[in-house]
Amino acid sequence: MFDVISIASRNLLRYRRRTMLTLLLIVIGMVAVLLFIAVAGSFRSMMVGQITDSVLGHLQVHRKGYVASIDNLPLNLNLKPPMVAKVEDALKANPAVETWSPRVKFGGMFSNFAETTSIRVNGIDPAREAATTPLLPGRMIEGEKAGALIGRGQIVIPQLLARGMKTKVGDTVVVVATNRDGSVNGKTFVVRGILESVTGPGGRDGYVHIDDARELLRMNEAEVSEIAVRLKDFSRLDRSAGQIKAALEGVSNKEGKPVLETHTWADLSPFANLAKMIDLMTLFIKVVLVSIVLVSVMNVMIMAVFERIREIGTIAAIGTPPSRILSLFLAEGLMLGLVGTVAGTLLSLVAIFGINLWSPTFNFGMQQNLVMAPTIAGGDVLTIAALVVVVAVVASLQPAWKASRMDPISALRHV
Amino acid sequence: MSLVTATRLTKTYRVGDIDVPAIKGIDFAIEASSFVAFVGPSGSGKSTLLNMLGCLDHPSGGTLKVLDTDIATLDRRAAARFRGEHIGFVFQDFNLIPVLTVFENVEYPLRMVQLSGNKWPAAKRKEQVLRMLDAVGMADQADKRPDQISGGQKQRVAVARALVSQPKLVLADEPTANLDHDTAYRILELMKKMRDEFGTTFIFSTHDPKIMGEAETTFTLEDGRLQNGGSHV
C-alpha cells in the first residue's frame, strides 16, 4: 500500500500546476460549504433556540381550533380543568417530555393613566414558565433578572410598549380586558420588568401571573388557553411530537370527536420557513460541492490515464495485477480528495475562528446588533470531509477502471 | 524438455470483416539458457510472435507452451501473474517509469508485481536491486531519474528491471531500434553476459542485420512463416 501511495503522490506532483488547480477548486468548495453551514446554521439554531426557548416552547397543545384564530386570542376555546388534567396525564406519561407550562392568553387595553394602547398578555405560572422557556428571564432588559419571573400584581411588558408609553419599572399601570361573557374588567399592576423583543409570534407579548389573568377575566375555573411543552431532546422533536399528538388524539368530547390539537414550534412560527430555506440552501450548496469535486477530479483523472497509456501498458506487460493498477489511480483520486479536504477544513476552521474574533454584528427583524458567532459541529465537518473524499474516489473509479482493463499491447503501441 | 515449444502456431488478426493472418502455422522449440533472435522484414510477424511468447496475446490456432504452460489457457489475471513470475520484458523505447529513480525502476517488479508472500523482504530486495544495477553497470546512477540518463543507460536499467525477479525468460522486441550501432551492440553484449551469469533465456527480435549476428540461434520469419526452422551458429 505504501508503494501505491508513494507512486500516486509522485504522479500528482508531476503535473504540479494541474494538481494545484484541482486542489484549489476542492478547497474553495469546502470552505464555501463549511462557512455557509457555520454562519447560516448557527444563525438558524440561534433563532430557533430563541423562538422555542424564550417564547413558544418546543410544542404547544390547544383546544381544537384555537391556533386557527390565535390572532384574536379567543377566550371561548380554552381548556377546562378536566381536559387540562388529561393533557397533563399524557405529558407525564411521555418520557421525552421535560416539563410544560399552562398559559392563559388574552388581549386587552394597557393604560398608564395618560395613554391607552392594546396589549397581548400571557398569564403564566412563573416557575413552570421559566422551566419551559429558559431564555425568557434573560430577555429582561430592565428590572431584576433574578428571583421569580413574576409575582401577583406584577406585569412584565415588552420593550416597544414601554418605550411607546414611556413606562418604567415600578410604574403602576392598568390592564382592562373583556371576558368571555362580554363584560369588561380592569386590574392594576406594577411593572416588574421590560422584555427585549424577539422574532416570531409572542415575541412582543406581556406577562402576568396566571391567577391574576384568571381573576381579571373572571374565570371561576382554572382554565388554560395553551400548554407549552419542553422536550428533553429537541433534536427528536418530530418523533416526540408525533407521540404526543397520537396520545392526545384519543381525548375526545361527548360526540367522540378529538378536542385537542398539537403544534410544533415550526407550525406556529413563520421563521420555520426561513429555517427550511436555509436547510434547502445547505443541501443545494452541498450538491454544488459534490459536483465540483466530481467533475474536477474526474477531469484530471481522465487526463492522467490518457497521458500515461504507455506507462500503463508497460506496468501491465511486466505483470502488475489489474487490481494494483486500479488502486494506483484510485489512490491519486483519494489523495487529491484527502489533501483538498484537509486544506479546506483547516482554512474553514481558521475562517470561522477569524469571524468569531472579529464578531461582526447584524440586524434581523426587530433585533439589532445580533453578534455573528458561527460555530460548526465536528460531526458536520466530518460528514463534509468524508463526502469530499468519497466523491473524489468515486470520480476516479471510471478512469482507474479503464486503466486497469487496458490491453498491454495496444497501450504499448500508443503514441 | 524445451523452455518454449510452438506447434502449428497461427495468429490471425481480424480487421473489420477481413482476416489478416500474421503467423501462418509455425513450429519451433527453444531450449533453456539460449540466446535467440527472431529476424525478418517489417510486417513478417516478429512482434506478433513475441507478444504471444510473452502471454500478452492468445494464439489463434496451434499451441504455444512456455515453461510447460499452454498460454491459451491463461486468462487476464493469470497471464499477468505468469508474466510477473516468469517473464522479463525489455522494450524498444525503454519504458522506464518517469516518476521513479533508476533504483526504484529496477525495484518496481519486486514491490508491485511479486505479491506472493514476502519473497522479497526489504533487505533482500535492496541487495538484489543493487546486484542487478551492478551487473548492468548502472550502480553509480541509482538515484537518477530516467530523464537524466542516456538511451543506452536507460536500456541497461531496463535489462536490470527485466532480470531482477529472476525470470526464466526475457523477451525483447527490437531492444536496439532506438540506439546507435555501438550502443546497440553493447546492450546485446550485456544481455548475453546476463544470460551467462544467470542462465536466463533471451529471445529478441530485430531487423538490423548487424545485430542478428549476436544471436546464437536465429529464426527468420517471412510473411508469417519460418524460413529454415531455426539455424544454429
Ligand SMILES: Nc1ncnc2c1ncn2[C@@H]1O[C@H](COP(=O)(O)OP(=O)(O)OP(=O)(O)O)[C@@H](O)[C@H]1O
Ligand atoms: N493489432 C493488429 N491488428 C491487425 N493487424 C495487425 C495487428 N498487429 C499486427 N498486424 C499485422 O500483422 C502482421 C505482422 O505484424 P508484426 O507487427 O508482427 O510485424 P513485425 O515483424 O513486428 O514488423 P516490424 O518489424 O515493422 O515491427 C502485419 O501484416 C501487421 O499489419
Ligand SMILES: [Mg+2]
Ligand atoms: Mg514489430
